[in-house]
Amino acid sequence: MTSLKIDNLTKQFGNVNILSSINISIDDGDFLVLVGPSGCGKSTLLNIVAGLEPLSGGSITVDGRSIQNLEPKERDIAMVFQSYALYPSMTVEKNMAFPLRMRGKSPQEQTAKVAEVAELLQIGHLLNRKPQQLSGGQRQRVAMGRALVRDPKIFLFDEPLSNLDAKLRVDMRTEIKRLHQRVKKTTIYVTHDQVEAMTMATRIAVMKDGKVQQFGTPSDIYDQPANTFVATFMGSPSMNLLPATAQPSGGALQLQIDGTDIVVPLPAKSGTAAPVQAGQSLLFGLRPEWFLRSDSLPDSHFGLRAAVDVLEPTGPDLYAALRIGPHEVMARLSADAPVAVGAAVDFGVDLGKALVFDRDSGVRVH
Numbered sequence: 001m002t003s004l005k006i007d008n009l010t011k012q013f014g015n016v017n018i019l020s021s022i023n024i025s026i027d028d029g030d031f032l033v034l035v036g037p038s039g040c041g042k043s044t045l046l047n048i049v050a051g052l053e054p055l056s057g058g059s060i061t062v063d064g065r066s067i068q069n070l071e072p073k074e075r076d077i078a079m080v081f082q083s084y085a086l087y088p089s090m091t092v093e094k095n096m097a098f099p100l101r102m103r104g105k106s107p108q109e110q111t112a113k114v115a116e117v118a119e120l121l122q123i124g125h126l127l128n129r130k131p132q133q134l135s136g137g138q139r140q141r142v143a144m145g146r147a148l149v150r151d152p153k154i155f156l157f158d159e160p161l162s163n164l165d166a167k168l169r170v171d172m173r174t175e176i177k178r179l180h181q182r183v184k185k186t187t188i189y190v191t192h193d194q195v196e197a198m199t200m201a202t203r204i205a206v207m208k209d210g211k212v213q214q215f216g217t218p219s220d221i222y223d224q225p226a227n228t229f230v231a232t233f234m235g236s237p238s239m240n241l242l243p244a245t246a247q248p249s250g251g252a253l254q255l256q257i258d259g260t261d262i263v264v265p266l267p268a269k270s271g272t273a274a275p276v277q278a279g280q281s282l283l284f285g286l287r288p289e290w291f292l293r294s295d296s297l298p299d300s301h302f303g304l305r306a307a308v309d310v311l312e313p314t315g316p317d318l319y320a321a322l323r324i325g326p327h328e329v330m331a332r333l334s335a336d337a338p339v340a341v342g343a344a345v346d347f348g349v350d351l352g353k354a355l356v357f358d359r360d361s362g363v364r365v366h
């Protein structure tokens with residue numbers, strides 16, 4: 001059982017705040033992904049958990065016990081770096097056995113454990129090679145193997161796939177997820193790639209400027225984003241945000257889309273974040289895949305007339321750049337959707353999913 005709790009953690013380099021009151025709590029077997037743009041503090045937070053960097057305030061506990069004053073080697077945490085950090089002069093077997101040798105394990109124990117992990121990662125046939133005789137994906141596997149042989153309580157990964165080409169990155173993503181399903185080790189994984197975050201995580205912390213913008217399950221983050229940063233960072237193409245003005249009437253909320261005569265009535269939503277005032281400046285959030293183009297729209301869908309500017313077939317989908325009044329939006333339609341460039345067409349959007357944000361603060365209000 002390995003749970004991890006980060007409480008009110010802060011970090012300064014000199015007098016610059018790098019991390020501000022970070023609160024994250026994960027359970028045994030969770031796969032936490034820290035995701036955010038470059039420079040937001042992901043590696044710093046991971047290095048603090050590993051003990052490679054001291055924290056400035058707050059606490060980190062593993063299974064209820066404080067670890068922040070322990071040396072890295074006393075923490076029982078293994079880290080896989082982006083650069084792999086393999087020893088070039090050692091064989092794969094020696095590289096993988098290294099942490100066991102450092103801990104004084106017998107040669108028999110080293111050989112047995114390396115063989116077991118090599119089988120798990122399907123690199124048994126590579127044990128006598130040196131790192132320069134391996135492909136990028138194979139090196140990545142050896143680096144993971146070296147972390148696995150120790151049987152640590154927690155696994156840390158810092159952008160482990162960013163040196164691989166696109167195809168291999170997708171394969172290794174599946175492989176790491178499969179590995180996690182088998183060994184169920186509590187894991188913290190850092191990436192700037194929102195697709196890796198969505199596909200791999202059981203919990204996601206979206207970070208920006210040293211702050212956690214939202215912490216939750218992938219579906220919390222995607223369906224109920226806390227603010228416009230999270231809403232637009234997660235998902236591709238990005239969520240559309242249409243400027244709109246509030247017209248609340250008798251408990252219900254209506255939006256007038258700015259620069260148009262379109263008025264959108266929004267169904268009441270549970271867990272609505274903040275009350276909306278009449279005249280308040282808002283942003284109406286619509287994910288590209290919520291647009292539907294069909295000759296018979298379901299009743300649940302609100303009809304929006306739009307002019308089709310550009311069509312981009314991707315194979316499985318058809319991306320359509322649309323104009324709604326003065327606004328540009330992106331829709332993700334099925335490949336065979338009946339649309340043509342230049343025409344004004346009626347689209348349907350599922351208002352049960354639509355989101356509304358305050359335009360000044362970016363905070364979600366509906």
Ligand SMILES: Nc1ncnc2c1ncn2[C@@H]1O[C@H](COP(=O)(O)OP(=O)(O)O)[C@@H](O)[C@H]1O
Nearest residue numbers: 013014018036037038039040041042043044045
């Ligand atoms: N040793 C350091 N001294 C001073 N500033 C640092 C140091 N390490 C990182 N930083 C700064 O901290 C911020 C977060 O960096 P980092 O954690 O590497 O971000 P990320 O991994 O999200 O790209 C950046 O602004 C970076 O310049």
Ligand SMILES: [Mg+2]
Nearest residue numbers: 042043044159
């Ligand atoms: Mg980093």
